[in-house]
Amino acid sequence: MQHKVIVVGAGVIGCCLADELTRRGASVTVIDAAEVGSATSAATFAWVNSNNKSPEEYSNLNLLGLQAHERSAARGGGRWFHQTGNVQIAQSNDELEALHHKVEKLASNGYEVRLLTPDQVRELEPALEASRLTGGAFYPKEGWIDTLTMCSSLLNRAIEAGAAFAPYQTVTNIQPNRVTTQTPDGRVHEYEADTIILAAGNGNRKILAGAGIDFPTLEPSGSGAEGDAKNAGIGIISTTGPVASGIRHIVRANGIAMRPARNGGITFADHPTGGKWDIDDPRIWTVPALLLERARELYPALKTVATENVSLGIRVLPEDGLTIADRVTDHPSIYTVATHSGVTLSAHLAEAVADEVLTGNRHTSLQAFGLSRFAAL
Numbered sequence: 001m002q003h004k005v006i007v008v009g010a011g012v013i014g015c016c017l018a019d020e021l022t023r024r025g026a027s028v029t030v031i032d033a034a035e036v037g038s039a040t041s042a043a044t045f046a047w048v049n050s051n052n053k054s055p056e057e058y059s060n061l062n063l064l065g066l067q068a069h070e071r072s073a074a075r076g077g078g079r080w081f082h083q084t085g086n087v088q089i090a091q092s093n094d095e096l097e098a099l100h101h102k103v104e105k106l107a108s109n110g111y112e113v114r115l116l117t118p119d120q121v122r123e124l125e126p127a128l129e130a131s132r133l134t135g136g137a138f139y140p141k142e143g144w145i146d147t148l149t150m151c152s153s154l155l156n157r158a159i160e161a162g163a164a165f166a167p168y169q170t171v172t173n174i175q176p177n178r179v180t181t182q183t184p185d186g187r188v189h190e191y192e193a194d195t196i197i198l199a200a201g202n203g204n205r206k207i208l209a210g211a212g213i214d215f216p217t218l219e220p221s222g223s224g225a226e227g228d229a230k231n232a233g234i235g236i237i238s239t240t241g242p243v244a245s246g247i248r249h250i251v252r253a254n255g256i257a258m259r260p261a262r263n264g265g266i267t268f269a270d271h272p273t274g275g276k277w278d279i280d281d282p283r284i285w286t287v288p289a290l291l292l293e294r295a296r297e298l299y300p301a302l303k304t305v306a307t308e309n310v311s312l313g314i315r316v317l318p319e320d321g322l323t324i325a326d327r328v329t330d331h332p333s334i335y336t337v338a339t340h341s342g343v344t345l346s347a348h349l350a351e352a353v354a355d356e357v358l359t360g361n362r363h364t365s366l367q368a369f370g371l372s373r374f375a376a377l
């Protein structure tokens with residue numbers, strides 16, 4: 001008999017899962033409170049990497065994520081994975097020394113990276129006009145994902161293979177094998193399945209709270225003080241209008257990360273703050289102008305363009321900053337996935353979780369990411 005699965009959430013995690021599960025013959029219904037790819041997956045820097053992640057199990061998981069995106073692209077399905085490579089530049093001797101240490105460590109773990117002289121940096125990024133350049137590093141396998149194209153393409157593929165999609169339905173109640181939803185005009189629907197996968201990002205916590213389960217992700221209020229490790233982390237992502245900037249790769253320098261964008265512009269991440277903003281802090285709105293100014297010092301062609309789009313993203317953060325992919329203890333028909341770096345991890349998590357749900361085999365890469373590591377569960 002066909003295994004019936006409900007996937008709650010049509011972000012990067014839910015859409016990759018829907019595609020993978022239908023590909024393996026499951027009967028899939030995807031439910032979302034809003035539209036496809038519209039929550040955290042719409043406000044992300046979307047850099048696919050395992051660059052400096054710890055501990056080792058999490059670094060390996062991210063590497064598997066990168067490799068799964070490569071495989072998906074090789075199968076012809078990956079128009080959304082732009083494997084441009086990542087150029088990190090150093091503009092002082094201290095930065096160069098720190099970069100040397102990092103590259104040495106990554107290379108000794110088998111991660112693909114090489115150091116660059118200033119001339120080699122300019123060869124890769126000829127439009128770069130950094131006032132001082134002491135060197136750099138190149139990570140050739142890294143890239144970025146056009147998340148909207150990925151989410152909508154994978155969900156469409158799943159629908160063509162028989163999946164159903166129920167947008168604008170909020171899950172208001174969950175029980176073993178059953179969810180209840182409500183539409184904005186108050187209509188109530190009931191769905192039943194063999195397995196319910198909660199891939200609702202910051203929504204998982206609220207859905208499970210209704211069933212008396214304390215799910216260990218940080219509250220997305222951003223209410224902690226600046227620098228508080230418990231702050232769920234509000235990040236700001238800004239994109240310019242279309243521009244011939246000459247930027248070829250993901251480029252990272254002290255205080256800024258930038259990459260080409262789907263609209264022909266350049267997307268910036270609020271690298272200087274590490275995303276630790278309080279959602280009510282008005283200073284966050286000064287970040288896009290600051291980043292554009294910083295980028296213009298490196299790429300003068302950006303002087304001809306303005307910021308066109310700004311989005312606030314709320315990170316999906318398990319309490320220890322790592323991934324959760326596991327069945328809920330005592331309710332084995334409910335499986336939860338919640339993670340930061342979800343763009344990188346989505347393709348691998350979809351393969352591993354779909355396999356576990358359909359065959360019962362738990363992938364070794366998931367062993368460290370169960371719910372039992374949190375005392376309360």
Ligand SMILES: Cc1cc2nc3c(=O)[nH]c(=O)nc-3n(C[C@H](O)[C@H](O)[C@H](O)COP(=O)(O)OP(=O)(O)OC[C@H]3O[C@@H](n4cnc5c(N)ncnc54)[C@H](O)[C@@H]3O)c2cc1C
Pocket residue numbers: 008009010011012013014031032033034035036037038039040041042043044045046047048049169170171172199200201202203204207234235236237269275312313314315316337338339340341342343344345
């Ligand atoms: C500023 C920023 C920068 C980032 N940069 C990177 C990066 O460079 N690389 C990287 O790999 N990752 C990055 N991330 C992390 C990554 O974007 C997230 O981990 C990922 O988008 C999470 O995807 P998701 O599918 O789990 O959640 P979401 O995208 O939030 O999707 C969850 C879906 O569930 C739905 N939902 C919620 N509650 C309910 C409910 N009750 N009923 C029905 N549906 C519901 C929502 O509507 C939503 O569509 C970044 C995040 C931020 C904020």
